[in-house]
Amino acid sequence: MVSKRSLEWSSCRNARDLGGLPTTAGSAIRPGALVRSDTPERLDETGWRALLDHGVRTVVDLRNDDERTGDAAPRPTAVDTIVLAHDGLEEDPTFWEAMWPDPRFGSPLYFPPHLDRFPHRSARVLQAIAHARPGGVLVHCQGGRDRTGLICALALTVAGVEPNAIAEDYALSFEGAARQPTDAKILAALGGATPARALLDVIATTDLTAALARGGFTEDDAAALRARLVG
Numbered sequence: 001m002v003s004k005r006s007l008e009w010s011s012c013r014n015a016r017d018l019g020g021l022p023t024t025a026g027s028a029i030r031p032g033a034l035v036r037s038d039t040p041e042r043l044d045e046t047g048w049r050a051l052l053d054h055g056v057r058t059v060v061d062l063r064n065d066d067e068r069t070g071d072a073a074p075r076p077t078a079v080d081t082i083v084l085a086h087d088g089l090e091e092d093p094t095f096w097e098a099m100w101p102d103p104r105f106g107s108p109l110y111f112p113p114h115l116d117r118f119p120h121r122s123a124r125v126l127q128a129i130a131h132a133r134p135g136g137v138l139v140h141c142q143g144g145r146d147r148t149g150l151i152c153a154l155a156l157t158v159a160g161v162e163p164n165a166i167a168e169d170y171a172l173s174f175e176g177a178a179r180q181p182t183d184a185k186i187l188a189a190l191g192g193a194t195p196a197r198a199l200l201d202v203i204a205t206t207d208l209t210a211a212l213a214r215g216g217f218t219e220d221d222a223a224a225l226r227a228r229l230v231g
Contacts, residue, residue: 003172009037010050012042012047015038018229033231035139040140041069041070057135058138060128086121104189109190110146116211119211120215121215122154123212123217139152139155152170155229166203167199168196
């Protein structure tokens, strides 16, 4: 399913504006404020121009060093790039030795373990979004689904977006970054639940804001993020 918020950027297969997602207070995320995508490294000059025309001025890259291979076309100087590796591979190899083969990995079920072990890594990404220069912010990993999905779920939760809207948006990225046959194993691990349902359960049973606070995300950071995102 293609969302009306999907962005047609050359060679980006999973780019989407989060503008319009409704909050529980009756407002909505401001169009252009926060965009999620797969890696923009593949963009050509036309794609970068489309990104600029959409208002993006900061790109937050969640990938590890070995995932970055270089841009296909020169990245515009008008765009700031902030690299914040989200996984924490070097910080706790033991965690990842257990998580890589875990069927929960690649689904929302890995979000709580990651937040429990690495809350500071998510907190610093949200701080970067909240305090970025004026203009839109693009957050991405490689496929634009899991690391990006966790960060967007956290940012939208802080902004007060309705949980169903958060989950439905995540499900769009699950479709856009499909990885068969790996995804068949992930879906089996969900025990019949859809990816959206799994994320809803995570939101309902995990205190996401408390996890961010443990990572150093302050009330001032949360206020800045809401001011940036909610229109």
